Amino acid sequence: MTATAAETGAPARAAAPPVYRDALDELRALRRQGLGPAAARVRELLGSLTDAADREAAGMLLGGRAARAALDGSGAFTPVTVGLLAGSTVDAVPPLLTAALMTEGVRPETVTTGYNQWRFEVLAGAPTLKDAAPLVTACLLDGAAVLEKVTDPLDADEVEARCAAFPAELDAWLAAYDKALGTLAVLNTVPMPALLRDRYIDYPTKARVESAWHRMNAGILDLSARPGAVVLSADGLADRAGSGRADDRMRHLAAHAWSTEFLDAYARELGRIVLARLGRAKKVLVLDLDHTLWGGIVGDDGIGSLKIGGGFPGSAHVELQSLAKDLSRQGVVLAVCSKNDDAVAREAVATHPEMVLRPGDFSAFRANWEPKPGNVASIAAELNLGTDAMVFVDDNPAERGLMARTRPEVAVVELDADPAGYARALAEAGWFNQLALTEEDRTRAALYRARARRDELRDSTGDIEAYLRELATELTVEEYRPLNATRIAQLFGKTNQFNLTGIRYGTDELARRSAEGTAAFFGIRVTDAFGDNGLVGALAVTAAPDGGWLVENFVLSCRVFSRSVEDAVVGTLLRAARAAGAPAVHGRHVPTAKNGRFAGFYPALGFAGHDGEFRHDLTQLAELPDWVRIGTGEGKFHAP
Incomplete structure (x- = not known):
């Protein structure tokens, strides 16, 4: 018989840490062990998932009753109720929304109705949704909602009339929804079904019907001016997702109208709306310098050798700077977080002739050799904001990974190695999206810069009461x-x-x-x-x-x-x-x-x-x- 370590007096060998195949495998293990103590790790794992099918699977893992109870008991997630109506099968949206929102510390409870019950539910006074009192209700419509009242699709007059009437029908639906529930409603434009467009064999009719369809969608977009309504562009989401329509076989077998990739993009955008409604839209854009706002390393290459403007890749870095500038003009606060010598970094920002962003555009500036998660926390403290208000942009995957691991509440924009897509990746992430933009929003960045000047006055005044009087x-x-x-x-x-x-x-x-x-x-x-x-x-x-x-x-x-x-x-x-x-x-x-x-x-x-x-x-x-x-x-x- 072999003696044990306790019997021989030999030190026990520490158990090897578990090895997981991927993030989903680890999430399954965490669910078995109890999710509450691992809330931060859950957020990090969800944030690492890049495939729509994986996010759907993760949302299903975390959406069960036991998982919800454990997560709510942890105190790390804010529960919120979201209503979901649709004209087709959208079973993937609730788990995809769970994955999207739990990355941000919000745990959604999605209340749905029966298949294609979007009209009846609201016009009947919202009997299913009313008791749940959703913070936001989304109604995802496809071409069937328009065409189900068309008796002859070859009759261009009938199709044109139906397109003209549909925005008013949705307006009446919104009025009924407002009366029944009175909370935020989310609608979408409706892509023209390919089978309708391609049904016509003469080009003038194709053009006429498509023109009517575009006018209809313009009318739907105009409903966004109505208080309590948000309208999403389905074409924009499909462009972001890379596909919009469901596979034809799934369309026939399961009444699917949308691809999983589209529903993932839709769930993410719906998540942004929920966060904005909760007041959790991000406020601060934290930007790296080397290989992010410019090409090259200023400490090694010198200011004159930096790639900013001109041809590629300098054009891509200017595109990112221009986007940051436009975000700042809408109230997003800009900050620098760079591993650099402070004086060298500031000189480059101030003197390079092609820089779009200048020192006055930044409300906080950290150029040093300290770990970036600590610097981001320092920036948040300086601005008197939480780190959950921050969005971090850095070309270095190691820095992004460290931020995600140690500060899961900070939004990290995933970037490819090629800077050509940096601006698009930041813009599409939508972290700063608001339900409405006020004048105070537009001037927020200037207000924070003025705050920096107030802090300078405070630091130069030893007596706090004297400082307050001078203020x-x-x-x-x-x-x-x-x-x-x-x-x-x-x-x-x-x-x-x-x-x-x-x-x-x-x-x-x-x-x-x-x-x-x-x-x-x-x-x-x-x-x-x-x-x-x-x-x-x-x-x-x-x-x-x-x-x-x-x-x-x-x-x-x-x-x-x-x-x-x-x-x-x-x-x-x-x-x-x-x-x-x-x-x-x-x-x-x-x-x-x-x-x-x-x-x-x-x-x-x-x-x-x-x-x-x-x-x-x-x-x-x-x-x-x-x-x-x-x-x-x-x-x-x-x-x-």
Whole structure:
């Protein structure tokens, strides 16, 4: 009999780490072991999958009841309900959406209806969807939705009339959906079926019908102007996927209209919409320099030898810079994260004649030899944002892999070795997509650059109170109105750290409750010596049972933290309530994953209470911070 290690006194040999065939194999093992403790690894593995079929399989692995319970119990994923309607078989979308959103820390529960029930479900008052209360409902339509009411496809007059009527039919569907559910609806343009186009043997009829079809899709796209509606371009998704139509055999056997690759692209785009609705669209683009923003290594080759502009590959690097510039013009904050000597890197950015991006375009600059995950965390801290707001672009696969492994919450753009596709890869990823773009969004990058100048003033002023006085902050209350409705809804939807109750309000709810008089909504504008910060805060005020005022929610952008703005806002509201004769002001704090640091906010301002419920009797009001001036003329706090 062979003696054991314990019997001989020999040290036990450590068990070899398991070897997995691929990411799916490891995901299967993690599911058997319990997914909760491995949440970060799950996100990393999902992010590494590049094949649509693999993502579908991964989504199925993680979509079962036991897996959902383990993931929700981990606290690492935000559960959200998504509705899905369609005119064809789209069984692949829920697992593909699971894979897309779980990479971003969101776990979707997809509620579907029966085959081709998209009309009946909504026109009947949404009996299946209503109880589930989806945050977003997608309705994926194909050519059958248009042609099922055409009796003779060879009758070009009939087809043309049907195309002309279909956008109005969808408009009526959206009205019924808004009445039944009132949440965000996602529609799509409808590709012209090849069998319809090729059915005609004369070219004039082909052209006439195709022209009518294009006009129909233009009308569908126009529905995106309707509040609470998003319209996706099916042709754009098919171009991204490389294919749109399902295999003919699957079309006959399983009523498939779309290829798996198309459904994967669709699920990813739908995931972007859900993230935007949750306020999780990315805000910061972190860019490498060598072989990314320019060709060559500046420390080795010198500034004059860098490939920027001109012919390829310099043209590809300029294309990426131009895209970054345009993203910045729409509010995306730019930062540099490069392994380089700081002075050399800054000189290249400032002096190379073909650079599109200049030092003033960047709100943070890290050129050193430290690991990039740490530098990205440092950039996030400097901007007072979470690392989950960052998108990382680097030509080096080792740097991308390290970022994905150590910072799975950072979005990493996968790049080919050839720089020709860098700009396209970043643009198609859609990390910065918004439901609507406000003026504050457009000026965000400039606001963060102004913030850097404020930090310089702070660093040069030893006394924090002296710094705050020199900053000359002014706070103005704006009452809710159509011109600021989108921004106020965006603040409630996107702000996560200083969000005292986590309640989100869409533009439709703001309008409805304001009209009903059940709530009053306000925006907070902040200006200072360096310019206008824009609308940075929002409040919802309702009536309390004792006749006082209830602050249903208060949100404030991290851009103005540590300046006593939040204290000045509540102090101003308390004074307005006392002047109006209210007996008290009530406030609430409902814990979320990110607002824990503000659990003591109300008690610090003289409110009494516990367990998240607070009341101020308005007898003794704390002094307002005298370095924050309260502007007049825009509006004032009042009860609904």
